[in-house]
Amino acid sequence: MDIRAHVSMVFHLDKCIGCHTCSIACKNIWTDRKGTEYMWWNNVETKPGTGYPTQWEDQEKYKGGWEKKNEELKLKLHSKLGGLGNIFYNPYLPTIDDYYEPWTYDYENLFNAPEGDDQPTARAISMITGKPMDSIEAGPNWDDDLGGSPLYARNDVNLDELTDDEREQLNELERVVFFYLPRICNHCLNPGCVAACPAGAIYKRGEDGIVLLSQEKCRAWRMCISGCPYKKTYFNWASGKSEKCILCYPRLESGQPPACFHSCVGRIRYLGVLLYDADQIEKCASVPDHELVAAQRNMIQDPFDPEVIAAAKKNGISDAMITSAQNSPVYKFVKKWQIALPLHPDFRTLPMLYYVPPMLPVLAKTKDGNYDVDGLEKEGLPAMLSSLEKARMPIKYMASMFSAGNVQEVEDVYRKLIAVRIFKRAQKVKDYQQADVDAALSQGKTTAEEVEAIFRLTALPTYEERFVVPPLGREVAVEAWEVPLDHKREAGFGVRNKIAKRKF
C-alpha cells in the first residue's frame, strides 16, 4: 500500500446557476495576459452542448486520454515512435476556431466618435488580429441557455448513446432541458498531458497531486494539448509555452481555496484531501469501462483506518494532512456517500474532480392548470420527485458523461439524491407519508442519518466545511530536493554578509 495525499474537488451541479463568476475570477487572476486571451482555465459549459473547445469530448477527433490496446494502457494520441514522427506536426490539435476568436469592444468610440446622425456603437474587435469583427461566430459558452442550439446542442457527443426517438424528444418544447457543467483541470492521477509531453515539462506535485506545467522546461511541442482529453492545457502564443490551471496553489499554500472556489455564488464547490493508494493507479485505469467508477472509488482509502494512517505516515504525510483528510467534504461525497462521480472516467486519466449530477425536473404535463407527472400513480410512486424513469434528461446521457456508460452507477446516485429530497420534504412540507419516505430511503440504500448529513453539507455548509484546505507544508516539502538557503542571495562582494551554507 503506497498511500498518498491528493487535494481533490467536488462540484455539486444541482447548485450551479451558470453565472460564470468562477470563470471571471480565474480570468482576472491568471489569464488576462498577452497570449492568453482565448484561455479559460475555468469554463462553464451548457449541457447538452458541444462545450469548449467544440466537441472536446470526441476523442476520435482529438485523440486525448488513454485507451486499452492488447490489454495494455496506451496513449490514444500516439505511440513513442508515432510521437516522434508527428513531433513537428501534431495533426490532432484544436484550431483557434474550435476554441473561439477572442474579442473585446471598441469602447473608446462611445466617447470619441465624431458627432453624427446616429448613436456611436462599440464594435467588436478581434483580440487576435486587432481588426473589427463582422460577426461573432462562437464563444467559450456558445450553447448558453440553448443560444447556439440546435446547431450545437444536437452535436453533443454524449447524445450518441440515445436512440433517435429519445433525441427527438429532447427538442420538444415541454421537455427542453439543460444544465451547467463548470470545468477546471481535473488534476488527474493518470494524466494524459504528463504522458504526452516530449520535454518532460509537466509534473504532478508529490505532496498534493497538483499537476503543473514548468514554464522553463516547456518546449512548445503542444502534445499536452492533444494528450489531455479535457483540453485543459492551452498554448500561449505570446510566450510560446503551454499553460494550465494551477489550482491556485499560491492561494492553497496560504490557506485559501482557489479563486474559482472562493468566488462561487452557488457555493457548489468543495475542496479537501483524499488519501489514495498509488499502487492501484495502473490497475485501476485498466479495468473494463463499466467498472471504472467503482475501481476509482476503491482506490480512495479510509482516512480513519489505522492501517491507512500508518501507511500514510510511513510515506511522510503529516498528521495535519491526515486530520485534514478526515474532515474532507470530498471524501464524504465521493467515498462515504458515493454520490459524486468523475467526469468521463472512460478517458482513463482518473480525474480527481468529482461531480454530483444534477437533479433535473421530471417530465410533467399540465392538466387542468396543474402539473401532472405522467403515469406516476400507475407505478404506485409518490409524485414529483421519485420517478427516475421519467427524468427529462435520459439516464443514459448522464451515464455517458459520469460513469463510462454504467447506468447502474448513475441510478444509485440519483436514488439517493431523491431519498434526500423526499425525506426533507416529508419533514418540512409534510406531504409524504412515512411509508413513502421509508420506501425512498430503502431504494436509495441510505439511512435517515446519512440523508440528514448529505442535506447539511449540500444546503447549509459553512465556509470551513466546504473548503478544508490542508496545511500543504510547501516549505517542508521543498526540502526533499533543495536546500532553501542555497537560494538566498549573498550581499555586497560576498565577503561582508556571507550566508553560511546549511549542511544536511
Added chain:
Amino acid sequence: MTEDKKPSPIFRRIMPFLILGAGLAFMAGTFRVVSAMPPNQTDGEALFTAKGCNACHTIGGGDLVGPDLAGVTERRTEEWLTNWLTAPDQMLASDPDAQAMLAQYNNVPMPNLGLTPDEVAALIAYMGGGATTGGATAELPTGDATSGKAYFVGDKRFENGGPQCMSCHSVAGLGAALGGGSLGPDLTTSGFVQSDAAFASFMGAPSTQTMGAVWANTPLTAQEQADLYAFLSKASVTKRDPSALLQITLLSVVGAAVLIGLAQVYWGKRSKGVRKPMIERTLAAKK
C-alpha cells in the same frame, strides 16, 4: 548561522579600491600587449612570398593563374595599383579595367589579402624595382586521370590528410547532375586549371582565405597534384553537358512534389478544425 572570520575593517574599506586598481592594471596590461605586436613589414620581397602572391603571379616568369607582373608599374598608375592591392573586390565591382582583366584571366578574381597601406606601398616598390622571380617552381610528373578522380571524390585519401575536393567543389563528369559541393567555385570552367604550371603553383601554396586555411597544414604531394590536374583537364570534365542541368531541375521538381504528396497523405487531416465542419454538416443534414 555562523560568520567565523570577517576581514579587518581597514581591509574592508579599501577593498573596492583594490579591486578597481587591479582592474585598471589588467586593462593597461592588455593595451601594452596590443601595442607590442610586430611592426608592418616593409620588405617587399618577403611579403610577395608571405602573402602568397607567388601562388598566382610571377615577375618575368610568364602568366600563371594571374598575369605576369613584370613592368606592371609602367602599365598601371600607382594610384590604381594601390587601390587594387588594398581592395580588389571593390575595384572589380566598379573599375572597367579590372573587370576586363577578370574576363581575360578566366574569371578567377584576385582575392582581398587584407594588406595594410604600408604593405601595399612595399609591394609596389618591390614590383617596380626590377626584381624577377622564377617561373613555375617545379615540373609536374605525369598524372593519372583515374587516380585523380579517385582523389577528387575521396575514394583515395590524400597522403597528408587533406579533405577530398568534392566536399567544396563540383565538376562536370561526376555522375549525372550533382557533381559535388558548392562552397568553392565550379571547377568545370575554372581558370585554375588552364595550365599545369598555374595549377601546380596555386596548389603548392593556395593564397585564398578558404583554400589557404584548408591546405596550409596538409599540402598535396607533386604526384597528387599531377593526378588531379590530369583528371580536371580531361575533355569530359572541362565541359558541362547541358542535359545535366535539365536533369537536376527535373529531379528537384519531382522530388519536391513527391515529398509534398507524402506529407499530404500522412498529415492531410491536420488542422481542418472541428467547429466549422460540424456546423456545415448539421446545416447540410437539415436541408
